[in-house]
Amino acid sequence: MDKFLDEQLERLDTQHIDFYLLHSLNHSTWDKLFHKDVFDFLNDAKKAGKIRYAGFSFHDDLALFKEIADAYDWDFCQIMYNYYDEHFQAGKEGLNYAARKNLAVVAMEPLRGGALVDGLPEDARKILQDAVTGRSEVDWAFRWLWKQADVSVVLSGMSTLEQVMENLELGDSFSDGLWTLEEGKVIDQVNQVIKKLQRVNCTDCGYCMPCPEGVNIPRNFSLCNDHHMLNDPSAKIRYYGLLDESARASNCVQCGLCVEKCPQQIPIPEEMEHVAALFAN
Ligand code: SF4
Ligand code: SF4
Structure with missing residues (x-):
């Protein structure tokens, strides 16, 4: 320093x-x-x-x-x-x-x-x-x-x-x-x-966490919503700049362990696939 x-x-x-x-x-x-x-x-x-x-x-x-x-x-x-x-x-x-x-x-x-x-x-x-x-x-x-x-x-x-x-x-x-x-x-x-344009109704409650693979589920959904609601180009930059590699949606192995913990009944694995594709390089 x-x-x-x-x-x-x-x-x-x-x-x-x-x-x-x-x-x-x-x-x-x-x-x-x-x-x-x-x-x-x-x-x-x-x-x-x-x-x-x-x-x-x-x-x-x-x-x-x-x-x-x-x-x-x-x-x-x-x-x-x-x-x-x-x-x-x-x-x-x-x-x-x-x-x-x-x-x-x-x-x-x-x-x-x-x-x-x-x-x-x-x-x-x-x-x-x-x-x-x-x-x-x-x-x-x-x-x-x-x-x-x-x-x-x-x-x-x-x-x-x-x-x-x-x-x-x-x-x-x-x-x-x-x-x-x-x-x-x-x-x-x-x-x-x-807000009506958001894709994933994630409330950031964190009940689905921790993911055994290290995926930060609510942060990925927040960035995905930014993209859909505001056509925000900086969402992709933040996906790579602010999320550790292991925390990104692309690290999801589709194990499904998080699904039943989500009170909003979000199909998390499918949505993770969407987020990974959305921000793929
Ligand atoms: S389905 Fe994906 S996000 Fe959910 S616990 Fe498994 S690896 Fe983590
Ligand atoms: S449990 Fe559902 S609503 Fe809560 S943070 Fe996880 S994905 Fe979002």
């Missing part, structure tokens, strides 16, 4: 980094870092003036998020958060939990990699357009985040100067912070339309 930090400073041609993230923590990466004196590393780096604020970005379940938030005196964290993912991963509960511990919270993926704009079902798009004439999908998504006091920063990926200008204008127009109950209902309707 010391070696990497020194290399990072050298490449950035700087003496210090203001906001330093342990990136993309999940069960697997956290387990490794936890056993490699990561806290000593952060303390020493701060003491040496190499980093000013220490944080972590996160992609896993709420229980692990709280465990990590409690494990160290972090300055900030970064979570996937938008109106569609209000209860996904750390979610709103994680956001509020971190804020109560005085962590600044960065909301990443405010547009879900663009899926809440380009992948929005037409019925959902129409609900937004009918509710407020002329307000864009981007505007709706940002406003939903900006109205939440516990969100410190909305991290939007911008690749052109026009996008930077558009976001600045949106930020200025929201300076009054107004968000009505009616606007909240509009977002609820949009989420209902999206």
